[in-house]
Amino acid sequence: MDLRLEGITHSYDGLLALDGIDLEVRDGETVAIIGPSGCGKSTLLGIVGGLLKPSAGRVLAIGAPRADSLNPFTYVFQDFALLPWRNVAANVALALEHHGLSRAERRERVAAALALTGLGEFAAALPKQLSGGMRQRVGIARALVVRPAVLLLDEPLSALDAQTRELLMEDLLAIWARERSTRLYVTHNLDEAARLADRVIVLSRRPGRIREIVRIDMPVAERGAPTALPVVAGVREKLWALIRDEARDAEREVQHG
Amino acid sequence: MRIRLVAALAALVTFGPALTAGAQEKVSIAALRFVSSAPIFIAMEKGYFKEQGLDVEFKFFDAAQPIAVAVAAGNADLGITGLTGGFYNLAGKGAMKIIASQSREEPGYDFVAYVASKKAYDAGFKDPGKFPGKTIGITQVGSTFHYMLGMLAEKRGFKLTEVTLKPLQSIANVTAALKGEQVDGVLLPANNAYAVEKDGAGKIIGWVHQETPWQLGALFAGTGVIEERRPVVEKFVAAYVKACADYADAFLQRDAAGKRTFGSKADALIPIIQKYVEPKPSAEQVKASASYIDPKGRLLVKNIHEQVAWYQAQGMVARDVDAAKILDLSFVKDHLDVPKR
Amino acid sequence: MADAAPVTFRGGGFHPRPQRLVPVAVFVAVIGLWQFASWRGWLPALFLPSPWEIVTALGGMISDGSLGRHVGASLMRIALGWVLGTAAGLAIGLAMGIFSVARAAGLPVVSALFPIPKIALLPLFILWFGIGEPSKVATIGFGVFFPTVIAAYTACDSVPRNLIRMAQSFGLPPAAIVWKILVPGAMPGILAGFRITASIALILVVAAEMIGAQYGIGAFILSAGNLNQIDHLLAGVTLLSLLGLAVSAVLGAVERAVLRWR
Structure with a gap:
């Protein structure tokens, strides 16, 4: 685009x-x-x-x-803007929850985004348990999961x-x-x-x-x-x-x- | 003795009370500003205390509870008020003893009334036997009103637990709750009961003296005062009993039909009572509130034993309290209804 | 290098560490001293009973079943009043945290009514609601309501704005922003408010039970006072203290569970 x-x-x-x-x-x-x-x-x-x-x-x-883009304009923030009460997977899933996807599709997309950013084994961790770099990876995964046209x-x-x-x-x-x-x-x-x-x-x-x-x-x-x-x-x-x-x-x- | 008295009176006339006070024995009494405290007011104003060589100081309180505490703690030498559960708990620890009578419920003398609310009365609450199932306002747990209901329950053969008691802390609250139809009935002193009936908020359905005559109030003294200053207490009781006789002469007369009559003697004493009672009552209110007080200061001794036993049965007074030990019957002769040991 | 001298240590201190035994020891020592003084007759038995007498009074309440009745009646009033006051307070407080109009309308009212001691309103509640349970529950409810409102809307303010911007950037609908960002983000402040309102409820239940209550810890303490049963009175005060500790423990557990993420 x-x-x-x-x-x-x-x-x-x-x-x-x-x-x-x-x-x-x-x-x-x-x-x-x-x-x-x-x-x-x-x-x-x-x-x-x-x-x-x-x-x-x-x-x-x-x-x-692209057809599968849920949120064409998507941000990655300097301060990560993660929800501290949600674990890594749930933080990434936040971007999908209001789009009416099936549970399976949501899980699959989140898993793919986590794999892409190297967060696969941290899915259940809370933000407070992560280093700054890992937190920003969560922010990036959250941005990728909606397949943005413009990042x-x-x-x-x-x-x-x-x-x-x-x-x-x-x-x-x-x-x-x-x-x-x-x-x-x-x-x-x-x-x-x-x-x-x-x-x-x-x-x-x-x-x-x-x-x-x-x-x-x-x-x-x-x-x-x-x-x-x-x-x-x-x-x-x-x-x-x-x-x-x-x-x-x-x-x-x-x-x- | 006579010479001393004359000298004292002369000094009184010449120098005024301030100077004579030094020659007299100081004694304090804690009391309520109620008509039922009348004998001490009369003894003061008629000089009976002075005759005995006593310089009496009144310490006024606004409830029976602090009076008992004041005497137990030694802040006052004597006290005069209604007998409550709280009093017996303090006296039971040996802090004070009952020495003479104050008010009692005596047949023919209206003092405390059973009052039904307007609504409850219309619904049939017209008789003191109908208390079971009702919600009744009282001042406090362990108050004389609480005991009066307990006696009524025994007499009429119901359980006190069949009555829902609402402790409301003050006569004013009790009256307000009755007016607001928040309780079915209350117990009120004659003066307040008449006022409520006049307002149309309630109906007097009976009097306590008709159901359960009893010894409501007493004169009592700190145990230490009795032990260390016995002559002073004796003098005090002598003046007190003399005033009780005056009071009885003025306020407790009845005609041939049994109706109470108030003559010139009452008129003479009413200003004395009005001087101390607060809020200041009218002459009619003084007469309405004039409870029966034994002319010789005698106690209904057996009833005091019964009171202690009742409070103990209710769990309101400690089991180890012995009624005999909180009575000192040596100051007044010929007490009434003394249980045989 | 001529003389070698070790550098002296000058750090340390000023770092409070938890001491498990000291509080217990202090507690035991105070009670022990009190019991000893009572036993030796240094304390007037008429006005300050010994700890043992208080324990005996509590034991008596347990064995005659009155303990359960009093605690049950008080807990019922606290639970009902607290839940109603909290529910209303959260609704209004969150509304004030979210909507500018609600805040502009609510803030002056809350500011004006919050400082009024609710005990002073008890006679009014008795006129409105009678001397039965409703006036007692209302007293507690109103006492709990205002601090909850203030806790809720200040907690909303404390939610980082960047989280809300983030949610907007992902296109979350407003309702989702409230439920997924604002409410969980305000939870620490709201729970801190609960600690305050729980102790307010305890204070007010005692005050409320002074009028027209047959059962309840407040009614029990008052009647013990009227009856000069100082051991019973102090037993009632001990009960209140235990109740306060229990409530605090429950809230602590809730905080640990809900705020695990902090």
């Missing part, structure tokens, strides 16, 4: 956060959105998935989602330590190689953008406008190899050069209130 964003503008309490965002995302593409703190990247993601109403502009979905990832790895982040990046790439979807990936981490995205949208500081779109030609599957290091580092340098000054301004603003 293709996506078209037309003139997305949003303001909070009279403060302009996003200003005229136009963007096309092709089916199956991974688009990362980066920018300095407060550039409105999470707001943009909220608008795309219908959780926030834009002050102006619209989001168009072009083409029908909206809001800083999905930001709450995790560096090693876990590496592991999950590999897992995400493996999953995306098998599950077809369109992906919008918001992050403040330039490595993640350089490793995972086909294109990187760089937003300017408030109000958020598209400052530059960086295309990365190397296929994502090849970027993990040692020989790819210079390429990835180059992309990272380029992105950093684009946002560095604004990031500093943003930081000062935060510090001085």
Whole structure:
């Protein structure tokens, strides 16, 4: 499913956060959105998935989602947003319960999603018993179980330590190689953008406008190899050069209130 | 003796009560501001205590319960009020002894009435024999009202458990419950019973004295006071009995037909009573509330034994309480109905 | 390196650890001392009976069957009043937690009525409901109702908003969001409220039984007071304390079962 964003503008309490965002995302593409703190990247993601109403502009979905998609626009959250009173399987099943599936079909879908994310043996565990990385795997499994057309990832790895982040990046790439979807990936981490995205949208500081779109030609599957290091580092340098000054301004603003 | 008395009276006239008090023996009595406390009011106002060389202090309470506690705890030397289960439990531990009578239910003298609610009366509750199956409001568990119902049950041959008792804590609550038709009947002192009947909220269906005459109230003293200050107690009782005689002369007269009459002697005492009783009663209310008090302060001794036995049978008074040990019959002569040992 | 000196330990302490024996020992020591003082006659027997006399009074209540009658009557009133007050309180409290209009309408009323001691309303309830069971149950019910409302709606507020956003992002219908997110998420706060309302119910049952109750622990304590049976009175107080402990144990078990996920 293709996506078209037309003139997305949003303001909070009279403060302009996003200003005229136009963007096309092709089916199956991974688009990362980066920018300095407060550039409105999470707001943009909220608008795309219908959780926030834009002050102006619209989001168009072009083409029908696959037939078995129960929830075409599906999020993965930074803080996982798991229900602490449900075990892993029940947390994943939450996304299915209101769709009138048979019990067997529900169980089968949950089992498949857990297997895909390597959670098979943790089905009965409670979230409090899991590490951060495992919790986010539950969040990812819950997103996959509804077979989304567009996956909206809001800083999905930001709450995790560096090693876990590496592991999950590999897992995400493996999953995306098998599950077809369109992906919008918001992050403040330039490595993640350089490793995972086909294109990187760089937003300017408030109000958020598209400052530059960086295309990365190397296929994502090849970027993990040692020989790819210079390429990835180059992309990272380029992105950093684009946002560095604004990031500093943003930081000062935060510090001085 | 006479010389001392004359000197004391002279001092009283000359210097006023404040100075003479020092020469007199101090003694305190805990009491209710009820008409039934009349003898101590009369003894005070007519100077009978002073004649005995006593400087009496009244300590007023608003219920029988704290009076017994005050005497048992030594906060008052003597007490005068109704005899309750609570009293017997304290007295049974040796804290105090009954020495003379106060009110009693005596045939011909209305004091406590059985009152039916309007609705229950219309439905046939017109006789004290009809208590079984009824819901009856009383003040407290172990109160004189509770005992009066127990005696009625024995006399009329029903079980007290056939009556549903509602302890409501105060006469005011009992009256309100009757007016609100929340109970079928209540026991009320004459004054309150007349008021309820006048309102049309209830009907007097009988009087306790018609069914079960008994010794309702008594004068009692702390055991320590009796042991250590016996002469003071004797003097107090002498003044008290003298006032009882005055009271009987004024309020307990009956004509040839048995009807109570109140003459000039009553009129003379009524202001004394009105001075102490609260809320201040009218002359008519004083007469209506004037219970029978033995003119010589004599107790119905056997009935006190019966009371203790009844409370014990109900589990309200400890088994080891011995009625004989809570009575000191030496202060008043010729007590009535003394059981033979 | 010239002189080698071991570093002195300076951590530790300030970390309360459970001591199983100390509470029991304190309890036994206090009771023992009390019994000893009574036995030596240091305490006035008229106003403070010995622990043994209290135990004897309790034993007497068990053997004559009055214990069951009193405890049964009180438990009945507590159970009925608590269940009614809690059911109504949860309904209103959750409504106030979910709907802005319900909160705007309910909050001033609850704020105005909550601080009123329900004991002060007992005479009013007697006028409305009579001196029988309904006024007693109503007193307990009203006493339980308001804290439950407040516990329920503040517990709703404490449910993380991101969970609700998550549920919306998966297209859960509003009713499912209430039952699957809001209610379970509010459970810790609601159960904490239960602890408070259970003790309120215990306090109020004693007050309610002071008027027109033939049986019940409160009625028993009051009549023991009227009869100056101090040993019975303290036996009744002991019963109340045991009842409180039992209720607390039950609630603790419920909390452990329901809030296993915490």
